[in-house]
Amino acid sequence: MRLPWLRPAEPSPPTHEDLVRRVALGDEAAFEELYDAVSPQVFGLIRRVVRDPAQSEEVTQEVFVEVWQQAARFDADRGRAVSWILVIAHRRAVDRIRAAQASADRDLRQGIKEFQESYDDVQDIVEAKIEGERVLKALESLTQAQQEAIRLAYYGGYTQQEVANLLKVPVGTVKTRIRDGMIRLRDKLGVA
Amino acid sequence: MDEQLHILTGSYALNALEGDERASFEQHALASEQTREEVRGLSAAAAMLAYGVEPVRPPQRVKDNVMAAIRNTRQVPAEAVVTDGAAGAAQRGHDGGVRPGAGADLRLGTGEGSGPEHGSAAGAGAGTDELGARRGRRSAGSGGSGRARPGGSRPGAVRALAAAAGVLLLAGAGLTGWALGQSTENNRLEQELAQAEQTQGAMLGILTSEDAKVATARMADGAVVSVAYAPSLNQGAVTAHGLPELPAGKTYELWLQHDDVMVPAGLMSGASAGSPMMALLEGQLSGATAVGITVEPAGGSPAPTTEPIMVQEL
Numbered sequence: 001m002r003l004p005w006l007r008p009a010e011p012s013p014p015t016h017e018d019l020v021r022r023v024a025l026g027d028e029a030a031f032e033e034l035y036d037a038v039s040p041q042v043f044g045l046i047r048r049v050v051r052d053p054a055q056s057e058e059v060t061q062e063v064f065v066e067v068w069q070q071a072a073r074f075d076a077d078r079g080r081a082v083s084w085i086l087v088i089a090h091r092r093a094v095d096r097i098r099a100a101q102a103s104a105d106r107d108l109r110q111g112i113k114e115f116q117e118s119y120d121d122v123q124d125i126v127e128a129k130i131e132g133e134r135v136l137k138a139l140e141s142l143t144q145a146q147q148e149a150i151r152l153a154y155y156g157g158y159t160q161q162e163v164a165n166l167l168k169v170p171v172g173t174v175k176t177r178i179r180d181g182m183i184r185l186r187d188k189l190g191v192a
Numbered sequence: 193m194d195e196q197l198h199i200l201t202g203s204y205a206l207n208a209l210e211g212d213e214r215a216s217f218e219q220h221a222l223a224s225e226q227t228r229e230e231v232r233g234l235s236a237a238a239a240m241l242a243y244g245v246e247p248v249r250p251p252q253r254v255k256d257n258v259m260a261a262i263r264n265t266r267q268v269p270a271e272a273v274v275t276d277g278a279a280g281a282a283q284r285g286h287d288g289g290v291r292p293g294a295g296a297d298l299r300l301g302t303g304e305g306s307g308p309e310h311g312s313a314a315g316a317g318a319g320t321d322e323l324g325a326r327r328g329r330r331s332a333g334s335g336g337s338g339r340a341r342p343g344g345s346r347p348g349a350v351r352a353l354a355a356a357a358g359v360l361l362l363a364g365a366g367l368t369g370w371a372l373g374q375s376t377e378n379n380r381l382e383q384e385l386a387q388a389e390q391t392q393g394a395m396l397g398i399l400t401s402e403d404a405k406v407a408t409a410r411m412a413d414g415a416v417v418s419v420a421y422a423p424s425l426n427q428g429a430v431t432a433h434g435l436p437e438l439p440a441g442k443t444y445e446l447w448l449q450h451d452d453v454m455v456p457a458g459l460m461s462g463a464s465a466g467s468p469m470m471a472l473l474e475g476q477l478s479g480a481t482a483v484g485i486t487v488e489p490a491g492g493s494p495a496p497t498t499e500p501i502m503v504q505e506l
Contacts, residue, residue: 026267028259031259032259035255035258035259040247040248040249041243041245043247043248043250044245044246044247045242047248057251057254060250060254060258061258064258064262065258065262068262069266069267070268071267072267072268086242131240132245132246134240139241139244153203153206154208155241157207158208159208159209174203176199179199179200179203179234180202181202182202183202183233185237185240191236
């Protein structure tokens with residue numbers, strides 16, 4: 001039984017999930033704290049997919065405004081706040097490049113080049129980032145062809161048809177590579 | 193099972209399908225528990241890929257803009273969501289009056305203890321009550337007063353969101369391809385986009401819910417109509433392939449049969465001629481015994497004026 005004069009231990013800093021809960025109640029300070037904590041991961045992902053720095057900034061803004069709006073709908077029982085935000089970020093990043101594409105077709109050659117660069121980046125993942133490491137490891141357990149297709153689709157934001165064009169293989173092959181690779185990734189990551 | 197469509201689970205999880213392809217896939221997934229199960233797992237894996245990117249701190253101006261924007265941006269009201277038990281987490285410690293996680297029946301089948309690996313995409317579809325705010329319209333001119341607007345929203349829509357939230361991490365990420373540059377969008381497009389995203393988000397919730405029931409009927413003219421109903425979400429949807437193009441001034445209208453009364457349940461149209469149609473069933477699903485489709489004058493009718501082209505019992 002706790003004696004009245006004993007103070008509880010120093011409260012631990014709020015988790016991201018706590019912050020989102022407070023954001024849902026309109027707490028701007030909590031929002032700012034959340035922004036500071038997760039914006040580098042969000043911006044990193046968006047820049048990878050969108051590539052253009054100015055547009056990446058815009059998309060990042062959109063994402064955080066959406067986080068503010070939708071915070072009440074986050075359910076911590078189902079996953080981490082960062083994952084939730086990153087899912088929103090990927091969707092908006094892909095939205096953005098597909099929109100750009102409608103007006104000016106993206107240069108696929110350029111795509112390949114950037115893809116190779118992005119591949120190099122992936123190798124540079126900060127060691128300390130446990131998830132990053134796990135993801136990298138899991139990705140490396142796929143065949144080269146599977147990795148390539150998944151990286152182009154996720155990090156490049158390309159549709160499966162575009163991936164097929166880039167790799168000069170039939171789209172059916174791409175579908176299979178992506179699916180087989182994702183199944184392996186799922187099993188490696190133990191997410192399902 | 194349609195192998196050709198089933199094989200798209202991976203691409204779907206990565207956001208790599210285009211509009212029509214995705215619509216076909218979703219219709220197939222509706223009818224296949226095996227496909228839905230696979231989508232759940234692969235989407236969880238896809239969400240993890242985000243961690244494979246090195247963090248980069250955005251410039252200070254991004255933060256300044258964001259902080260300025262939220263002051264003029266209305267939030268989805270916490271109360272409404274909580275009332276539905278959809279996001280009990282948001283309520284924890286608030287007054288203790290609401291049990292958290294009441295939406296647990298919507299749980300992802302991602303296996304026990306997988307905890308932190310799967311995110312959720314609560315933001316996936318937009319709430320009916322938030323259509324306009326959906327695309328981050330940051331200067332809505334509403335004076336920023338409406339924040340945390342209490343209650344009063346539609347349970348069905350909110351629950352659908354909850355579904356999208358937990359069920360499919362990529363509920364959100366699956367909604368691409370309707371992309372339009374935000375800054376240049378006019379209001380009408382924005383509305384349509386929001387509507388489309390909302391429908392898709394809810395659709396995803398339904399098709400990945402554990403208890404979804406699906407009935408598919410092939411009509412005399414070859415059209416295929418599926419009715420999906422997820423009791424745990426009190427949410428249902430209709431998809432149709434190959435229904436005849438209607439002349440101008442006509443529309444397909446959906447109905448829910450309650451006892452002997454047909455209650456309007458929304459209109460259904462395709463994104464373009466010949467593309468698959470998809471619509472959420474509006475109104476009270478519980479207690480409804482059947483879903484019907486009729487052809488009505490544009491804008492719909494309060495009661496059916498023609499014989500139904502299809503009636504599906506629930």
